Amino acid sequence: MTDLRSDTRDTAAAGRAPDAPGRAPEYVRAIAPYVGGKPIDELARELRLDPLSIVKLASNENPRGPGPRVREAVAAAAAELPRYPDGNGYALKHALAARHARSMDEIVLGNGSNDVLELVAQAFLRPGDETVYSRHAFIVYPLATQARGARGIEVPAHRYGHDLDAMRAAITPKTRIVFVANPNNPTGTWLAAGAIEAFVASIPRDVVVVVDEAYDDYLDPPQRSPAIGWIGRYPHLVVTRTFSKAFGLAGLRVGYGVMDRAVAGLLNRVRQPFNVNALAQAAALAALADTGYVEESRRINREGMRSLEEGFAALGLEWLASRGNFVLVRVGDAMRVYQALLERGVIVRPVANYGLPEWLRVTVGVPAENARFLTALGEALAAARGSADG
Numbered sequence: 001m002t003d004l005r006s007d008t009r010d011t012a013a014a015g016r017a018p019d020a021p022g023r024a025p026e027y028v029r030a031i032a033p034y035v036g037g038k039p040i041d042e043l044a045r046e047l048r049l050d051p052l053s054i055v056k057l058a059s060n061e062n063p064r065g066p067g068p069r070v071r072e073a074v075a076a077a078a079a080e081l082p083r084y085p086d087g088n089g090y091a092l093k094h095a096l097a098a099r100h101a102r103s104m105d106e107i108v109l110g111n112g113s114n115d116v117l118e119l120v121a122q123a124f125l126r127p128g129d130e131t132v133y134s135r136h137a138f139i140v141y142p143l144a145t146q147a148r149g150a151r152g153i154e155v156p157a158h159r160y161g162h163d164l165d166a167m168r169a170a171i172t173p174k175t176r177i178v179f180v181a182n183p184n185n186p187t188g189t190w191l192a193a194g195a196i197e198a199f200v201a202s203i204p205r206d207v208v209v210v211v212d213e214a215y216d217d218y219l220d221p222p223q224r225s226p227a228i229g230w231i232g233r234y235p236h237l238v239v240t241r242t243f244s245k246a247f248g249l250a251g252l253r254v255g256y257g258v259m260d261r262a263v264a265g266l267l268n269r270v271r272q273p274f275n276v277n278a279l280a281q282a283a284a285l286a287a288l289a290d291t292g293y294v295e296e297s298r299r300i301n302r303e304g305m306r307s308l309e310e311g312f313a314a315l316g317l318e319w320l321a322s323r324g325n326f327v328l329v330r331v332g333d334a335m336r337v338y339q340a341l342l343e344r345g346v347i348v349r350p351v352a353n354y355g356l357p358e359w360l361r362v363t364v365g366v367p368a369e370n371a372r373f374l375t376a377l378g379e380a381l382a383a384a385r386g387s388a389d390g
């Protein structure tokens, strides 16, 4: 990718006008582009591997994918492809309103919950405004902030998690949005509902508080967040959820936010008219109805997490206890170990861009994937040590 941060075409000094890229706002050119998990097909091409032999545990997807009822719903919805989708997402919002005991006009659908995070930034940020988020928090918060010319205030973490008191203290009259990921990606840290509600209650009402609950469905029922139920009390609260994780629909891109209807009205003004496609709406609707499938995914995740933790312990590695479907493990020279894993057909995620250069983030897979990863990890650590010695 072209690095536009030091774009030599921005050359007023050289006596000629900059071309189009040089005219983009400086704050856009300064963005370090998002780097996702390496796609399976890319690694297959590079190493001439059979894509089916590759294990990808790099993007916190549900390794089971969607259930059979969802697949049927998607196949049926394919008949509607010539038409635009329902731009208001009536059926899906209706089902979500019933699920959360809220009204439809408090719900905004998104092309993934990432879209909803972007919509909040688009609706509330002007150049010069500020947002507040934690160190090691989900990287879309700084990206969405920078894209509007706003300034992100990154608050030091407390044991890799959010320090809510310090985040509150970082708010200034310029602050428009505070982002809290619970559980957080990539650290897997989590805060109980009482702490989150006390935080929301303590934030000035002219600052939007986004509580990002992308991984809430992986929590055990007693820990599941009640935050959507607080919407009536807190007009500055936005809660985001997704179908990409426990529901297994990452490829379709569908998520949502629940918020005061006045805030929803603002987000609807700036969103694309058809931001959630027809297949995604049909799939999400079917996925919501299939509660047993998510329950089973949660059980498989819990058991997979346990086997990864046992594997890390056997290898003498440190890891961070995680409430999500992923876990951070400390491997030393993480880029070297990442490469050695790639050579063994296993894709995980380096997290140096989150300020964690010694760690790898591993998504919990199905049992065979976890076993394959742990074997490859043992080999990769030995190979990385060998090449460091040699």
Ligand SMILES: Cc1ncc(COP(=O)(O)O)c(C=O)c1O
Pocket (backbone or CB within 6 Å): 059, 060, 111, 112, 113, 114, 115, 138, 181, 183, 184, 185, 212, 214, 241, 242, 243, 244, 250, 253, 254, 255
């Ligand atoms: C904390 C968090 N929030 C939001 C998202 C966005 O997910 P999606 O856009 O697929 O809903 C992710 C994805 O990894 C995430 O980890």
